[in-house]
Amino acid sequence: MRITNWRLRLGRTLAVLVALTLVVAACGDDDSDEADGTGGEASSGEIQTDGFEDLGDVTLSVLAEAGDETTLARAKELFEEQYPNVTVEVTLRAFDDYMQIAPGILQSDDPPDIAHGNQGYTIDGLLVQGDLIIPLDDYAEVYGWEDAFGSGTLDQYRFNDEGTDFGNGRLWGVSAVAEFVGVYYNKEKLAAIGGELPTTFEEFEGLLADAAAAGEVPIQLGNAEGWPALHVYGMVQAAYRPAPEIRDWVFGEPGSTVVTDEELQAAETMVAWTENGYFPEGVNGIASDDSVAAFINGDGVFMIAGNWNTATLEEGMGDNVGYFAMPVGPSGVLGGTAALALPWHITSKSEHPDLGAAFIALMMDPSFAPELAELGRVPAQEVTVEIDGLLADVAAGANQVIEADGITLYADWTTDTMFNTLTAKTQELLGGQIDAAQYLDDVQADWEAFFAE
Amino acid sequence: MSRPTGKPSLPSDSVSVPGARRPSRFGRRTLRGPQPVAFLYLLPAFAFFTAFALVPLVQTFILSLHEWNGITDRTFIGLDNYASVFTDAKIREALQHSLVLIFFYAVLPISLALLIVGLMVRVRVRGQAWFRAVLFVPTILPLTVVAVAWRWIYAPDGPLNRGLDLIGLDAVSRAWLGDFTFALPSLGLVGTWVTFGLVFVLFVAGVQKIPNDLYEAAKIDGANPFREFLAVTLPALRGEITVALVVTITAALRNFDVVFVTTRGGPGTSTEVPSVFIYRSVFQTREVGLGAAIGVVLMIELLLVNVAVLWYRRRGEDVS
Numbered sequence: 001m002r003i004t005n006w007r008l009r010l011g012r013t014l015a016v017l018v019a020l021t022l023v024v025a026a027c028g029d030d031d032s033d034e035a036d037g038t039g040g041e042a043s044s045g046e047i048q049t050d051g052f053e054d055l056g057d058v059t060l061s062v063l064a065e066a067g068d069e070t071t072l073a074r075a076k077e078l079f080e081e082q083y084p085n086v087t088v089e090v091t092l093r094a095f096d097d098y099m100q101i102a103p104g105i106l107q108s109d110d111p112p113d114i115a116h117g118n119q120g121y122t123i124d125g126l127l128v129q130g131d132l133i134i135p136l137d138d139y140a141e142v143y144g145w146e147d148a149f150g151s152g153t154l155d156q157y158r159f160n161d162e163g164t165d166f167g168n169g170r171l172w173g174v175s176a177v178a179e180f181v182g183v184y185y186n187k188e189k190l191a192a193i194g195g196e197l198p199t200t201f202e203e204f205e206g207l208l209a210d211a212a213a214a215g216e217v218p219i220q221l222g223n224a225e226g227w228p229a230l231h232v233y234g235m236v237q238a239a240y241r242p243a244p245e246i247r248d249w250v251f252g253e254p255g256s257t258v259v260t261d262e263e264l265q266a267a268e269t270m271v272a273w274t275e276n277g278y279f280p281e282g283v284n285g286i287a288s289d290d291s292v293a294a295f296i297n298g299d300g301v302f303m304i305a306g307n308w309n310t311a312t313l314e315e316g317m318g319d320n321v322g323y324f325a326m327p328v329g330p331s332g333v334l335g336g337t338a339a340l341a342l343p344w345h346i347t348s349k350s351e352h353p354d355l356g357a358a359f360i361a362l363m364m365d366p367s368f369a370p371e372l373a374e375l376g377r378v379p380a381q382e383v384t385v386e387i388d389g390l391l392a393d394v395a396a397g398a399n400q401v402i403e404a405d406g407i408t409l410y411a412d413w414t415t416d417t418m419f420n421t422l423t424a425k426t427q428e429l430l431g432g433q434i435d436a437a438q439y440l441d442d443v444q445a446d447w448e449a450f451f452a453e
Numbered sequence: 454m455s456r457p458t459g460k461p462s463l464p465s466d467s468v469s470v471p472g473a474r475r476p477s478r479f480g481r482r483t484l485r486g487p488q489p490v491a492f493l494y495l496l497p498a499f500a501f502f503t504a505f506a507l508v509p510l511v512q513t514f515i516l517s518l519h520e521w522n523g524i525t526d527r528t529f530i531g532l533d534n535y536a537s538v539f540t541d542a543k544i545r546e547a548l549q550h551s552l553v554l555i556f557f558y559a560v561l562p563i564s565l566a567l568l569i570v571g572l573m574v575r576v577r578v579r580g581q582a583w584f585r586a587v588l589f590v591p592t593i594l595p596l597t598v599v600a601v602a603w604r605w606i607y608a609p610d611g612p613l614n615r616g617l618d619l620i621g622l623d624a625v626s627r628a629w630l631g632d633f634t635f636a637l638p639s640l641g642l643v644g645t646w647v648t649f650g651l652v653f654v655l656f657v658a659g660v661q662k663i664p665n666d667l668y669e670a671a672k673i674d675g676a677n678p679f680r681e682f683l684a685v686t687l688p689a690l691r692g693e694i695t696v697a698l699v700v701t702i703t704a705a706l707r708n709f710d711v712v713f714v715t716t717r718g719g720p721g722t723s724t725e726v727p728s729v730f731i732y733r734s735v736f737q738t739r740e741v742g743l744g745a746a747i748g749v750v751l752m753i754e755l756l757l758v759n760v761a762v763l764w765y766r767r768r769g770e771d772v773s
Contacts, residue, residue, distance in 0.1 A: 099736070100736045103523060103524055104523070107524055122737060122738065122739060126522055126523075126524050126739060127524075129522070129524065129525050130524035130525050132524070223631075224630065224631060224716070224719065224720075225717065225719075226717075226719055226720075280609070281609065281628070282609040282627055282628025282631050282632070283628075283631065284628060284631030284632075284719065284720040285607070285608070285609055285627075285628025285629060285630045285631020285632065285636075285720075286608070286609055286628060286631065287604070287608075290608065416737075416738045416739065417738050419737065420733060420737065420738070423719065424718070424719060424720075424721045424722050425721070427631075427719050427720040427721045428633075428720070428721040431631070431632075431633050431720050431721065433633055433721055
């Protein structure tokens with residue numbers, strides 16, 4: 001389960017200046033993509049990838065989370081141009097609403113042909129368990145998705161056929177959009193404290209101290225919802241612990257634990273930052289939207305947040321805002337909270353799975369990546385895209401993390417209760433209710449309880 | 454005595470209700486017990502009640518005996534969900550929070566309203582109708598709107614903290630909804646604000662029905678304002694107090710909107726309430742059976758509290 005509004009998408013950014021290459025390297029174990037060949041709904045053998053003109057008048061119904069509105073509008077335009085006999089019918093729902101109703105709609109007698117899911121047990125696991133979606137391995141092979149991404153990157157869309165083992169087994173969804181948490185900074189404020197862009201985590205901490213000494217709010221943060229500080233923790237965690245270990249924990253690999261020295265250092269860093277006044281006072285009582293507004297109004301040197309804030313920040317701050325990936329820390333791996341966007345699924349009851357796959361393939365195609373960038377989204381595959389402004393910073397930062405194999409995914413995917421556990425415990429950690437060791441014990445207790453079953 | 458009061462303290466035959474002397478034919482028939490055809494008239498209401506209350510209730514109970522994720526087949530697990538409700542520390546904590554909220558939603562506004570009504574009996578306030586209307590506004594506002602407004606009031610740089618800073622109480626100001634100690638009482642006070650208007654209007658209406666003779670008699674007997682309140686106002690308001698208790702306690706126990714819009718149970722678990730837990734179980738962690746079990750327990754808790762209130766009232770009537 002993910003959060004309220006972190007998927008608010010980026011707005012429009014003009015595609016003019018900086019050329020940039022995004023290379024999605026393998027992220028995660030490369031051996032985890034073996035299909036086990038059981039179960040049978042997968043379309044076999046002859047997959048139709050073109051020539052849908054012969055279908056006659058057909059409607060392809062799409063159920064999507066509202067953040068994809070502009071992307072879908074563009075894709076629909078292109079697809080209907082290619083196949084005038086096809087009507088793409090899009091239904092959109094806001095994130096919270098979507099996650100509540102989507103499983104029910106997919107289970108109904110007349111589900112859409114393709115629909116969004118969400119990584120982890122609460123949505124994707126449930127859809128697989130209920131046989132509501134079909135595996136996409138054959139389509140991935142035909143359309144070459146694995147090659148474009150590196151198979152490990154797509155592990156976040158894998159489940160065994162029972163929907164009980166996340167990160168392993170067949171591929172059930174895909175998306176071509178990347179979503180990253182990184183560090184936004186106020187250029188004037190950073191210059192005023194005499195700071196330059198940090199190249200190590202230690203330098204970053206030094207800047208925080210300088211900012212505090214100068215009477216600034218070092219890191220703008222509003223944690224009323226519990227998840228914003230979780231994203232900050234994700235960055236500190238990656239500074240101390242190599243990303244592959246963190247991913248193992250998220251995927252529930254046996255023996256994984258957060259009760260380690262590195263995690264303890266990370267959690268204690270969060271406590272120290274709180275005690276040093278690096279976050280605003282009353283951080284647990286500030287709504288995340290309000291903290292973004294405060295940052296735009298010049299309150300805060302840095303803000304650690306997701307790239308879905310890019311358009312809002314650029315609109316509010318113009319050239320005064322920049323972005324960088326959290327610089328490398330003691331872990332030696334440049335990394336942080338990041339993942340691919342909500343997966344596209346093909347429903348089991350769809351009468352035109354090949355047509356649905358073709359529509360998804362259009363959005364996955366490298367030729368669509370410039371469209372994504374123009375819509376303010378970060379394309380997640382090996383393509384050359386021309387973009388400018390803040391989005392160029394964001395894409396460059398994302399690129400660094402991907403190249404370093406530093407994507408740590410979202411910790412709240414780990415178990416069906418982990419979102420609630422992490423949000424509550426992170427608030428307690430920042431509120432001084434529990435210490436760093438207790439925090440890690442409590443989080444691990446949720447993990448153990450889930451994987452003991 | 455110019456108008457009927459219907460107060461139990463007055464013998465009913467001293468009241469002249471037009472037409473009351475001559476029992477109607479319908480009235481006479483009722484005395485002999487209901488005719489079978491009467492049940493026919495109940496049928497539409499009963500059908501609605503069955504379809505929209507009884508059937509869902511039974512379904513909820515059946516669900517509460519199962520483990521079910523809402524999609525795949527459900528498994529019967531007997532009373533395991535109920536065991537979780539009573540052993541899970543987090544759910545117990547949420548139930549305790551709902552008891553704290555009863556204080557803020559029911560006890561506090563009723564006490565306050567009684568105090569003010571007691572004072573108003575002595576003093577005639579000009580523009581009463583206007584005050585009543587204004588005080589009633591919170592009751593008719595949608596709770597989500599109320600919650601959004603109070604989230605702003607309680608914000609770290611919101612009006613409450615600015616006011617405190619202005620009068621030199623900077624030390625007191627804080628992020629009220631992000632504070633582990635103050636978040637629950639802060640939400641409770643929102644409830645007080647919401648229910649006070651309803652309770653107050655109810656009591657004012659009740660007081661106006663008390664015949665002036667009783668107050669005059671109390672004065673002649675030399676009762677001070679306090680005795681007068683205890684001997685006249687309070688007993689006369691017993692019916693209104695019962696209604697107020699039932700309505701406000703129900704509001705406290707089923708509180709969802711205010712918590713969900715402001716804190717979602719945080720910080721930590723300090724404002725967690727059962728209804729938010731039901732939402733989470735059903736829509737987030739997909740433990741539909743557990744959510745149903747919490748719902749059943751909450752319903753029984755509500756029923757017990759309200760039965761206790763009504764029983765206490767009936768006992769009070771018997772005594773008088």
